[in-house]
Amino acid sequence: MDKVFNGQVALVTGGSRGIGRSIALSLASDGADVAILARNQERCQRVAAEIEQLGVRALALSVEVADYAQVEQAVKQLIGQFGRLDILVNNAGITRDGLLIRMSKPDWDEVLAVNLSGAFNLTRCAARHMLKARKGKILNITSVVGLTGNSGQANYAAAKAGIIGLTKTVAQELAPRGITVNAIAPGFIATDMTKGLSTEVKEQILNRIPLARFGTAEEVAAAAKFLLSPAADYITGQVISVNGGMYM
Numbered sequence: 001m002d003k004v005f006n007g008q009v010a011l012v013t014g015g016s017r018g019i020g021r022s023i024a025l026s027l028a029s030d031g032a033d034v035a036i037l038a039r040n041q042e043r044c045q046r047v048a049a050e051i052e053q054l055g056v057r058a059l060a061l062s063v064e065v066a067d068y069a070q071v072e073q074a075v076k077q078l079i080g081q082f083g084r085l086d087i088l089v090n091n092a093g094i095t096r097d098g099l100l101i102r103m104s105k106p107d108w109d110e111v112l113a114v115n116l117s118g119a120f121n122l123t124r125c126a127a128r129h130m131l132k133a134r135k136g137k138i139l140n141i142t143s144v145v146g147l148t149g150n151s152g153q154a155n156y157a158a159a160k161a162g163i164i165g166l167t168k169t170v171a172q173e174l175a176p177r178g179i180t181v182n183a184i185a186p187g188f189i190a191t192d193m194t195k196g197l198s199t200e201v202k203e204q205i206l207n208r209i210p211l212a213r214f215g216t217a218e219e220v221a222a223a224a225k226f227l228l229s230p231a232a233d234y235i236t237g238q239v240i241s242v243n244g245g246m247y248m
């Protein structure tokens with residue numbers, strides 16, 4: 001039976017762990033060839049091997065998303081190997097938390113460079129191919145804090161709010177060529193990113209979640225699969241929350 005992403009090629013940044021890995025495996029299990037892009041080569045290769053076990057092609061790209069030249073080269077390599085690019089998921093992200101007064105300039109710069117400029121770099125390089133093909137789907141991973149702000153996360157919340165502006169703008173620019181651009185705003189998802197938080201902070205967050213539990217990477221991947229599938233062909237410029245009701 002034909003799978004929903006058969007014959008398509010996807011690129012998932014931050015695909016080596018957490019939410020990105022779940023999205024990459026979900027697309028692969030539905031037939032897509034998947035390239036994963038992150039800094040740590042070994043972890044990229046490990047997930048690429050998991051993807052190949054699903055019977056599709058995989059590519060591990062060890063790349064810093066904040067470095068435009070590296071990104072451009074990686075997209076070139078992907079096109080050289082797979083010949084096309086149908087799906088881009090901008091998921092790579094980091095946190096460097098601290099109250100504004102104590103936030104260092106390097107911590108501000110790094111979070112903006114990775115979380116926001118990284119998405120610009122990938123989108124610009126990928127859009128060229130999608131425009132030629134008159135086809136494509138771009139999904140950006142923002143955050144509930146991009147919608148609400150969050151004390152201690154000025155850099156991260158600004159970058160994530162920026163992702164929403166980028167999503168809506170690029171959606172308008174690429175719509176005439178049939179390319180959709182959407183975002184998912186996860187709430188609190190159990191991954192490496194959140195496991196370091198103190199029990200006290202986790203309890204405070206839990207108290208603000210109506211569904212009374214943290215989300216899973218697979219639950220974000222399920223929304224991603226929908227937005228990247230033909231079932232969502234008429235949806236663009238939207239931000240879909242996957243947050244247990246944390247923000248409505």
Ligand code: NAP
Binds near residue numbers: 020039065091190191
């Ligand atoms: P994670 O487990 O920490 O994974 C982050 C991924 O991004 C890893 O694959 C990491 O690989 C890659 N990455 C980080 N910096 C990079 C860089 N400079 N260049 C290339 N790749 C880089 O994070 P996660 O929780 O799955 O989060 C994924 C996305 O969801 C992020 O954008 C995050 O902001 C967002 N999000 C997460 C939550 C949550 O509760 N977990 C909530 C809302 C939004 P390397 O370290 O090897 O580069």
